Amino acid sequence: GAGVSQSPSNKVTEKGKDVELRCDPISGHTALYWYRQRLGQGLEFLIYFQGNSAPDKSGLPSDRFSAERTGESVSTLTIQRTQQEDSAVYLCASSLGWGLTGELFFGEGSRLTVL
Amino acid sequence: SQQGEEDPQALSIQEGENATMNCSYKTSINNLQWYRQNSGRGLVHLILIRSNEREKHSGRLRVTLDTSKKSSSLLITASRAADTASYFCATETGATNKLIFGTGTLLAVQP
Numbered sequence: 001g002a003g004v005s006q007s008p009s010n011k012v013t014e015k016g017k018d019v020e021l022r023c024d025p026i027s028g029h030t031a032l033y034w035y036r037q038r039l040g041q042g043l044e045f046l047i048y049f050q051g052n053s054a055p056d057k058s059g060l061p062s063d064r065f066s067a068e069r070t071g072e073s074v075s076t077l078t079i080q081r082t083q084q085e086d087s088a089v090y091l092c093a094s095s096l097g098w099g100l101t102g103e104l105f106f107g108e109g110s111r112l113t114v115l
Numbered sequence: 116s117q118q119g120e121e122d123p124q125a126l127s128i129q130e131g132e133n134a135t136m137n138c139s140y141k142t143s144i145n146n147l148q149w150y151r152q153n154s155g156r157g158l159v160h161l162i163l164i165r166s167n168e169r170e171k172h173s174g175r176l177r178v179t180l181d182t183s184k185k186s187s188s189l190l191i192t193a194s195r196a197a198d199t200a201s202y203f204c205a206t207e208t209g210a211t212n213k214l215i216f217g218t219g220t221l222l223a224v225q226p
Contacts, residue, residue, distance in 0.1 A: 004157075033214070042203065043158075043216040056213055091157065103148070104205075104214060106157040 002026075004107035006092050012113045013082055021077045021110045023092030031097030032075050033104065034067060038088045046090075049075060050097055082114045119147075119204045119217030127223040134191040136220040138204030139184075145207045147180060148214070149189050152201045161189075161202075196226045 005024040013019050025032050034046040045059040049069045060066070064083075069075040079086055089111045093104040119140040128134050138147070146165045150158040164171045164180045164187065171178045177190040191198055204217045 035216070042218040045213060045215055048213055089156070093158075103160040103163060104150075104158075106159070108157045 004092055004094055004105050006090075006107035006110050008110055009108065010111045010113075012115065014115050015084060016081055018078065018080045019082055019112060021079075021090050021092075021112070023075045023077070023094075023107060025073065025075070025092070025094030026105055027073075029094035029096055029105070030072060031095045032069060033093045033095075034075070034077050035091045035093070036061075036088045037091060037109070043091065046077070079112075082112075084114050087112055087114045119206055119215065121202070121204060121217045121220040123220060124218070125221045125223070127225065128194055129225050130194060130196055132194055134194050134198070134222055134224070136189045136202050136222070138187045138189070138217055140187075140204075140206050140217075141185065142208050144182070145209070147178075147187050147207075148205045149176075149178060149187075150203045150205060150216075152203065152219075158203065191222075194222075194224045196224050198222060199224045 007022045030051055032049040035043040036046055037043050047054055047057050047067050051072050052069050064080045067077045089109040091109045093106045095102050095104050119138050122137045144166055146163055148163045149161040151161055152158045162173050162176055162178050164178050175192045180187045201219045201221050203219045205214045207214050
């Protein structure tokens with residue numbers, strides 16, 4: 001597609017359930033990023049991929065969070081046993097990933113609400 | 116942890132006035148970028164300035180970088196109501212391709 005696509009755009013779930021958030025980056029972009037943004041706050045780095053590898057997972061808040069990327073394309077962020085503090089907008093971004101990061105292209109985000 | 120912090124946290128101005136936002140960061144950087152966010156959803160890239168550059172312009176935007184003070188400023192001239200948004204600085208450091216965002220400035224331009 002022309003831009004970064006994220007799904008679902010909105011997800012309401014019950015505490016304790018697992019959720020999967022999907023990101024389709026711009027075709028040809030080798031770098032892919034996940035950020036979390038709580039209401040009224042800045043962006044919190046979660047993880048980034050270079051190709052299918054994740055050189056830096058330091059931002060994942062706990063072992064309930066995991067992410068994978070396949071085919072140097074689609075990425076899935078999985079949150080197991082969701083908690084109310086996981087409620088946030090999860091933003092995905094991609095970039096060409098050559099050398100210095102350069103410009104990131106963002107999707108519209110997936111808004112997660114945990115009841 | 117946050118690398119950058121924007122100042123002020125919120126700014127309200129009248130249409131036609133200039134808006135200045137500042138960003139301070141903690142460690143040496145490769146580059147610094149500014150992004151805009153409407154309605155808490157996707158961010159849009161505005162401008163990138165490399166560590167060896169001191170000033171950059173793009174339309175009504177002017178960005179400065181002072182690496183000795185570890186700070187950057189974003190100036191929006193002749194502001195419009197449509198400029199109302201949150202503005203974030205983001206820095207890339209070291210050998211990683213990781214971009215860390217600041218806390219953001221909420222700009223309100225009154226018509």
